[in-house]
Amino acid sequence: MGRVTTTDTASDPGISASSYDTARRRSDQIWQQIAQDPSGLRMLTGDRPTGALHIGHYFGSLQNRVRLQEAGVETWLIIADYQVITDREVLGDIKGSVRELLTDYLAVGIDPERATIFTHSAVPALNQLMLPFLSLVTQPELERNPTVKAELAAAGKSAMGGLMLTYPVHQAADILFCHGNLVPVGKDQLPHIEQTRVVARRFNERYAGGEQIFAEPDALLSEAPTILGLDGSRKMSxxxxxxxxxxxxxxxxxxxxxxxxxxxxxxxxxxxxxxxxxxxxxxxxxxxxxxxxxxxxxxxxxxxxxxxxxxxxxxxxxxxxxxxxxxxxxxRDPDRLWEILRAGNARAGEVAEQTLAQVREAMGMSY
The missing domain is CATH 1.10.240.10 (Tyrosyl-Transfer RNA Synthetase)
Incomplete structure (x- = not known):
């Protein structure tokens, strides 16, 4: 797969004004590239399955995903079921939430013939990448991540669990396992993309002798406005x-x-x-x-x-x-939903195993 040429940024995951300007300029260039030739672009994005989706999701991101799919960008969508347990002690009806999420994806126009839709829990090799990736980041770097702090505050918790702390690294595994090089995000999610870039860069330097096993993904910044909650809250929830x-x-x-x-x-x-x-x-x-x-x-x-x-x-x-x-x-055809998900999980599993084999080879752990 072709890769996007990326600009280097500082390794600290905090996003400064200059870093945002760099991301903004790069995002504008990518939109131009998509219009001219989207080949070589692989988008990874998705949602936590906490129930059906609302118009904030639709106008804020779903419309844009369909637009990118229709433009010819290779589309990967993760239903991040493992991430539900980062800040929740009770899962609820997780399978029902996955079903609702998948139904909404298809209803808005995501085409399972052109998009790979999969779940965290069904792709073991993806999650196994967490171990080498965690060796590449420090505890202070993870604690400084502003998005992690915001998620912790939103969950109303004072103590940070291990999965919450390593949330950005799990997202890095989500993106890098399939060699995703394009991630649609809002400004508040840029720290996660920068952390992923750090992981990719350090892996290449530390374990691959400078060979580019992983490309540093780019953020595709959304132009969509934030839809407020109908009660005047900052966002729909x-x-x-x-x-x-x-x-x-x-x-x-x-x-x-x-x-x-x-x-x-x-x-x-x-x-x-x-x-x-x-x-x-x-x-x-x-x-x-x-x-x-x-x-x-x-x-x-x-x-x-x-x-x-x-x-x-x-x-x-x-x-x-x-x-x-x-x-x-x-x-009216729930069996078809699970068939689509099983096919997506199978493809994601194959790609993840190939990536894990690359990682093991680079680390001298292929026996």
């Missing part, structure tokens, strides 16, 4: 119940949007700083229709929040109607 799920009916969506938080001003304007909740609904309506939120706000004028909510619900329902129709069709 299934645990807070402030979401519109992809699987919801049209009536359920209307009910949810009607309860969305706005403000007391009657005239509708698009002002994300001063009126974030109103701007959020305008953004959802805009993303659903392809129109500018400012244009929608001008159209509504002084008709108030009630009109805004109804317009948003109608636009969102119209946009999601074909996705929901496909979802209903997919749900």
């Amino acid at each position: 299934k645990s807070l119940g402030n979401t519109v799920m992809l699987r919801m009916s049209a009536d359920e969506t209307v009910t949810k949007i009607k309860k969305a938080k706005t403000d007391s001003e009657r005239r509708i304007t698009f002002d994300p700083e001063a009126r974030p909740e109103v701007a959020n609904l305008l953004m959802i309506a805009g993303l659903s229709t392809g129109r500018a939120p400012e244009e929608i706000a001008e159209e509504i004028g002084d008709k108030g929040a009630g009109t805004l909510k109804m317009l948003t619900a109608e636009a969102l329902n119209e946009h999601l109607a074909p996705i929901r129709a496909r979802r209903a069709e997919i749900e």
Whole structure:
């Protein structure tokens, strides 16, 4: 597989302004490369299976994954079931969550004939890469990772478990096992990509004598705006119940949007700083229709929040109607879902075994 040429950055996983600017410029170059010739690009991304997905996931990342798939970028999607236990003591219905996640992937347009969809737990060789990779990082480096700190705070825990501490290295294994060289992320996830670059670089230097066993992956920064929770929270969260799920009916969506938080001003304007909740609904309506939120706000004028909510619900329902129709069709054949996952797991397992063999050979452990 062809590899993307990467720019070198400092080994500390913290992201400075200059590092972000470097990642931004590189991301812009990659978008141009995708438009011209996507061959040699292999994207790895995915989700933790904590239930069905919502419109924050859809507008924030799922649409972009389908866009990349359609552009010809080789697509690998990990259902990160092992990562559920990084911050949870009770798993819940993990198999049901995997099923819901897979259903949503297919409904939005992920094509299992062109994408490899697999689970952590079904690919032992991937997880075995954690051992040599952990030898390449220090405890202070892991503790400094801002994303790990944020995950710990979000989980409401004071003590960090071993799996949480090594979370960035597990993500490095996810990306590098399949020689992924492209990872769609938001700015807050850049530290994980930088940690993966560090692992790849150090492995090549320490164990492979400078040979490039692993390419240093690039971040493909998302342009998608963050969708706030309907209660005004920083983001949509299934645990807070402030979401519109992809699987919801049209009536359920209307009910949810009607309860969305706005403000007391009657005239509708698009002002994300001063009126974030109103701007959020305008953004959802805009993303659903392809129109500018400012244009929608001008159209509504002084008709108030009630009109805004109804317009948003109608636009969102119209946009999601074909996705929901496909979802209903997919749900009628659950056996097909597991067949797709087994095929993806088998392919991921083969690739992981090949990569592990490369690693053992480089480390002088091929017996």
